[in-house]
Amino acid sequence: MSKKDLRLKIDELSSSIGVFKGLDIQIGRIVDDEWDEPMGPTPFPSIGTLRDWDRKLLERYKPFYMPLCDLCCLCTFGKCDLTGDKKGACGLTMAAQQSRIVLLACCIGASTHCAHARHMMNHLIKVYGRDHTLDIAINTNVQAPNTRLVCGIRPKTLRDLEDALDYVETQLVQLVATAHTGQEGDNIDFESKAFHAGMLDHVAMEVADACQISTLDFPKGVADAPMTEIGFGSIDTSKVVIMCIGHNVLPSVDIIDYLMENKLFEEVEVGGLCCTAHDNSRYDKRAKVLGPISWQLRYIRTGIPDVVVVDEQCLRTDIVDEAQKIGAPVIATSEKSMLGLPNRTHDPPDEIVDDLVEGRTPGVLILEPDKVGEVAVKTAFKMKPKRAGFKPLSMEKLIELAGTCRSCIKCVRACPNNLPIMDAVKAAAEGSVDALAEIQPMCVGCARCESACPQNLPLVSFLTKAADEKGMTDSFAIRVGRGAVTDVEIREVGRGIVFGEIPGIVALVGCANYPRGGLEVADIAEEFLKRRFIVVATGCAAMDLALRKDEDGLNLYEKYPGNFDAGGLLNIGSCVSNAHITGAAIKIANIFAKRPLRGNYEEIADYVYNRVGAVGIAWGAMSQKAASIASGCWRLGIPVIVGPHGAKYRRNLLGRADKEEDWMTLDGRTGEEKYVGPVPEHLFYSAETLEEAMVMTAKLSMRPNDTTKGRAVKLSHYIDLHKTYYGAMPDDLHLYVRVEADVPFTMKKEVLGIIKDKGWEEGKIGMLDPTLLDRMVRRKS
Amino acid sequence: MSAKMRTGQTAEIPGPKKAHVIPQPKVAASLIKKAKRPLLVVGSNAPKLKTNDGDLVDSAIRFLKTGVAVVATGHLVKTFRDRGTEVYSMPFMNLGDRLTDPDWAGFDGEGPYDIVVFVGSLYYMEWLVQSGLKSFAQDLRTLSLSNTYQPNASWSMGSMPVKNWLTALDEILKELEEEK
Numbered sequence: 001m002s003k004k005d006l007r008l009k010i011d012e013l014s015s016s017i018g019v020f021k022g023l024d025i026q027i028g029r030i031v032d033d034e035w036d037e038p039m040g041p042t043p044f045p046s047i048g049t050l051r052d053w054d055r056k057l058l059e060r061y062k063p064f065y066m067p068l069c070d071l072c073c074l075c076t077f078g079k080c081d082l083t084g085d086k087k088g089a090c091g092l093t094m095a096a097q098q099s100r101i102v103l104l105a106c107c108i109g110a111s112t113h114c115a116h117a118r119h120m121m122n123h124l125i126k127v128y129g130r131d132h133t134l135d136i137a138i139n140t141n142v143q144a145p146n147t148r149l150v151c152g153i154r155p156k157t158l159r160d161l162e163d164a165l166d167y168v169e170t171q172l173v174q175l176v177a178t179a180h181t182g183q184e185g186d187n188i189d190f191e192s193k194a195f196h197a198g199m200l201d202h203v204a205m206e207v208a209d210a211c212q213i214s215t216l217d218f219p220k221g222v223a224d225a226p227m228t229e230i231g232f233g234s235i236d237t238s239k240v241v242i243m244c245i246g247h248n249v250l251p252s253v254d255i256i257d258y259l260m261e262n263k264l265f266e267e268v269e270v271g272g273l274c275c276t277a278h279d280n281s282r283y284d285k286r287a288k289v290l291g292p293i294s295w296q297l298r299y300i301r302t303g304i305p306d307v308v309v310v311d312e313q314c315l316r317t318d319i320v321d322e323a324q325k326i327g328a329p330v331i332a333t334s335e336k337s338m339l340g341l342p343n344r345t346h347d348p349p350d351e352i353v354d355d356l357v358e359g360r361t362p363g364v365l366i367l368e369p370d371k372v373g374e375v376a377v378k379t380a381f382k383m384k385p386k387r388a389g390f391k392p393l394s395m396e397k398l399i400e401l402a403g404t405c406r407s408c409i410k411c412v413r414a415c416p417n418n419l420p421i422m423d424a425v426k427a428a429a430e431g432s433v434d435a436l437a438e439i440q441p442m443c444v445g446c447a448r449c450e451s452a453c454p455q456n457l458p459l460v461s462f463l464t465k466a467a468d469e470k471g472m473t474d475s476f477a478i479r480v481g482r483g484a485v486t487d488v489e490i491r492e493v494g495r496g497i498v499f500g501e502i503p504g505i506v507a508l509v510g511c512a513n514y515p516r517g518g519l520e521v522a523d524i525a526e527e528f529l530k531r532r533f534i535v536v537a538t539g540c541a542a543m544d545l546a547l548r549k550d551e552d553g554l555n556l557y558e559k560y561p562g563n564f565d566a567g568g569l570l571n572i573g574s575c576v577s578n579a580h581i582t583g584a585a586i587k588i589a590n591i592f593a594k595r596p597l598r599g600n601y602e603e604i605a606d607y608v609y610n611r612v613g614a615v616g617i618a619w620g621a622m623s624q625k626a627a628s629i630a631s632g633c634w635r636l637g638i639p640v641i642v643g644p645h646g647a648k649y650r651r652n653l654l655g656r657a658d659k660e661e662d663w664m665t666l667d668g669r670t671g672e673e674k675y676v677g678p679v680p681e682h683l684f685y686s687a688e689t690l691e692e693a694m695v696m697t698a699k700l701s702m703r704p705n706d707t708t709k710g711r712a713v714k715l716s717h718y719i720d721l722h723k724t725y726y727g728a729m730p731d732d733l734h735l736y737v738r739v740e741a742d743v744p745f746t747m748k749k750e751v752l753g754i755i756k757d758k759g760w761e762e763g764k765i766g767m768l769d770p771t772l773l774d775r776m777v778r779r780k781s
Numbered sequence: 782m783s784a785k786m787r788t789g790q791t792a793e794i795p796g797p798k799k800a801h802v803i804p805q806p807k808v809a810a811s812l813i814k815k816a817k818r819p820l821l822v823v824g825s826n827a828p829k830l831k832t833n834d835g836d837l838v839d840s841a842i843r844f845l846k847t848g849v850a851v852v853a854t855g856h857l858v859k860t861f862r863d864r865g866t867e868v869y870s871m872p873f874m875n876l877g878d879r880l881t882d883p884d885w886a887g888f889d890g891e892g893p894y895d896i897v898v899f900v901g902s903l904y905y906m907e908w909l910v911q912s913g914l915k916s917f918a919q920d921l922r923t924l925s926l927s928n929t930y931q932p933n934a935s936w937s938m939g940s941m942p943v944k945n946w947l948t949a950l951d952e953i954l955k956e957l958e959e960e961k
């Protein structure tokens with residue numbers, strides 16, 4: 001935003017200062033005075049505004065810290081040993097340090113989305129103008145619900161989104177400042193700040209997706225978004241291949257536009273990895289989704305790409321070295337990852353192409369998206385014949401190299417999943433690559449094994465080659481990201497969700513750092529789709545769940561419809577589309593329950609927490625972005641389960657089902673405090689196994705507001721999953737059955753017998769109009 | 782640093798306070814024997830780890846028979862049930878959290894555990910939970926019986942070849958069985 005605009009707005013604000021005095025002080029922004037919904041209590045909240053709400057949650061869900069490092073080395077007083085009750089030279093405790101790192105991770109994550117949004121916004125404003133109207137979803141009035149809720153503004157144009165982004169940027173600076181030596185000292189205050197970063201992240205993501213959906217004509221919340229293909233097999237390798245990696249779609253849009261304008265699309269494959277792939281396919285379904293982020297090295301090693309275009313986030317930072325090994329030039333397109341490449345933004349395209357094709361430079365930096373298309377396409381066409389001689393690792397070479405293994409086991413110790421690579425290499429030396437092929441689906445593609453290997457064996461290439469030999473190069477259908485859930489859909493399912501008759505919403509999100517391979521995501525999705533939960537997915541998870549076909553050759557996207565209803569499977573889109581998932585929860589409160597949205601965070605979060613049975617699962621969560629996305633869910637009262645690697649975020653937020661006093665909740669009708677049972681039991685939880693995660697998901701979908709019918713449905717899934725995976729009835733049913741009518745009909749006798757033995761009595765667990773907020777008690781208002 | 786203190790994952794190095802290496806299996810056995818309320822935590826990898834008894838679940842059942850309380854994490858309790866044995870079950874994270882609470886009276890309500898013994902967990906998860914316990918349950922003694930060194934326990938077996946580990950595990954169990 002230019003300074004001129006800012007000054008103008010301040011003037012406008014001063015003319016209406018009588019009405020919006022509070023806003024004047026807090027953020028200095030104009031507000032939409034045509035919006036008849038009155039302003040709620042917390043528009044543009046600052047770091048401390050929602051602290052009381054956070055503390056209510058954090059009293060129930062206390063952090064269990066698992067330091068990844070016992071030291072702090074953030075200032076020159078350090079390193080400080082914080083083990084046990086030791087303190088750092090600044091007085092910092094271990095708990096505070098862990099929560100400080102959590103905060104920093106969330107700030108990095110939120111800043112990443114915010115910077116991404118800003119980059120897109122600046123470009124899209126240049127092309128479409130500030131007054132470009134937002135058009136995010138069909139059949140929808142409540143566009144951008146996160147922004148409405150947090151900021152109290154109702155964005156209608158790109159200009160309005162800028163206001164939201166200005167706010168997020170300002171707050172993030174405040175948050176990072178609190179991590180300086182000698183600032184915040186209390187771990188719970190750090191945690192509250194991490195929640196703040198998470199909430200901001202959902203605004204930033206919403207802004208990013210809203211501006212690209214509105215300008216680039218992505219699907220606007222349609223259930224039947226087009227299908228495209230995913231997987232190595234989706235690429236016709238006889239064509240010219242451009243590989244786009246990252247999260248920011250703008251450079252790829254220019255590639256697609258250039259191909260269309262020059263009628264070249266038939267001769268070229270545009271394959272994406274990670275969220276750029278999602279967003280490419282939202283732009284044009286002919287763009288292919290190669291796979292999740294963990295496949296980037298694997299795919300490069302096949303030698304197929306003729307040009308590699310990188311934008312931002314989750315790239316391999318050694319991508320230039322890797323691309324050089326296969327003779328493919330790299331085009332970097334973002335100031336955030338310039339990779340040491342020369343800036344050629346202002347040079348004539350043909351000169352740049354010439355330098356790339358002649359190998360005068362391994363890659364270039366082009367910061368103007370509008371130039372990337374021409375350079376990438378022309379370079380790819382010229383590189384294709386030049387690279388025809390490239391030969392990926394042959395089987396003979398693999399076996400020969402495998403024979404040089406020294407059995408030092410360094411590869412296994414370096415592998416995050418301790419995969420048995422050494423034994424597989426030894427078997428390969430004997431001529432069998434079966435063991436390597438078996439490992440490949442569980443490999444996260446990190447190449448730590450290679451870095452560790454004293455023989456410099458290209459172990460990722462070994463795995464890729466072995467899998468290739470076994471024909472693991474299929475292609476699968478994937479419905480392209482549909483974007484937001486529409487108001488009409490919310491109206492139709494709101495009741496079922498809030499009363500518990502639709503057992504829950506399962507959100508499969510996040511990265512691809514899986515403990516035992518990505519197909520576990522398909523297992524989770526299928527289990528809950530069969531049980532008629534609503535399953536929404538984004539990012540790498542939305543890709544991985546596509547990668548398995550049943551005996552009829554169909555995958556989950558082909559078997560389940562894409563609408564927001566029981567048994568629906570929705571590919572919502574890329575990472576930034578995660579805002580639509582929290583957005584849907586917010587809209588249930590607003591549209592179905594008619595709770596005011598505008599600047600009214602606490603009330604809406606209180607509603608979602610007590611009533612909307614949504615559970616996030618980030619089974620392969622890896623990034624700081626995943627941390628901040630999860631954190632935004634926590635503040636809104638949505639529990640999140642991560643896989644075992646997620647424990648490395650250093651802490652869980654766990655409830656104590658055994659402490660009745662922790663679960664006292666106000667009855668909105670009477671103001672009386674009652675025990676409601678541990679629902680939901682945890683706010684952030686790392687599961688050790690998939691089966692554990694599935695049982696926990698069913699359990700975490702219960703909410704105090706469930707009707708007896710709804711609770712019975714939820715309990716029947718919990719019991720059934722528990723019996724399947726734990727081999728017995730759960731031993732905590734007495735905490736979830738409130739009245740006899742809560743018990744699933746077919747299990748009545750058995751369940752009542754069990755819980756009565758545990759001293760259960762009807763009525764001990766309250767059924768009320770649940771709220772944690774004193775001000776929501778009606779007799780007082 | 783001795784080979785015995787080589788960690789199971791390269792980067793999961795010890796901090797300033799690190800586990801003592803158990804010099805002999807009987808030392809581990811005596812730590813357990815001396816405890817009033819020992820608890821054995823069995824992780825979800827146990828069925829994949831073969832031992833002289835069959836697998837680590839079978840060995841855990843031997844522990845149970847010596848009077849050590851056993852808790853299975855993840856969904857491992859099903860494997861015990863399938864073998865006709867009932868043990869406690871709790872998610873690994875919950876368990877770690879409860880163990881940091883000095884007022885938690887254990888599964889039977891009889892009082893806090895005084896030594897917690899770990900086998901069969903994912904290496905990095907055990908590393909993390911023990912890190913939490915090292916700082917937030919300082920009075921609790923923890924003992925790792927994996928065949929790779931766990932630096933955040935109070936005591937850990939040193940890293941050793943699998944066959945030595947199998948023998949060591951057997952010796953520990955025999956010592957406990959003798960006592961009984």
Ligand code: SF4
Nearest residue numbers: 072075078080088090
């Ligand atoms: S920030 Fe505090 S704990 Fe960290 S190194 Fe500096 S003095 Fe030590």
Ligand code: SF4
Nearest residue numbers: 415443444446447449
């Ligand atoms: S590339 Fe695969 S096998 Fe190698 S360390 Fe990473 S996950 Fe393990």
Ligand code: SF4
Nearest residue numbers: 405406408409411453
């Ligand atoms: S690190 Fe290399 S040399 Fe060592 S065991 Fe693994 S493959 Fe063999």
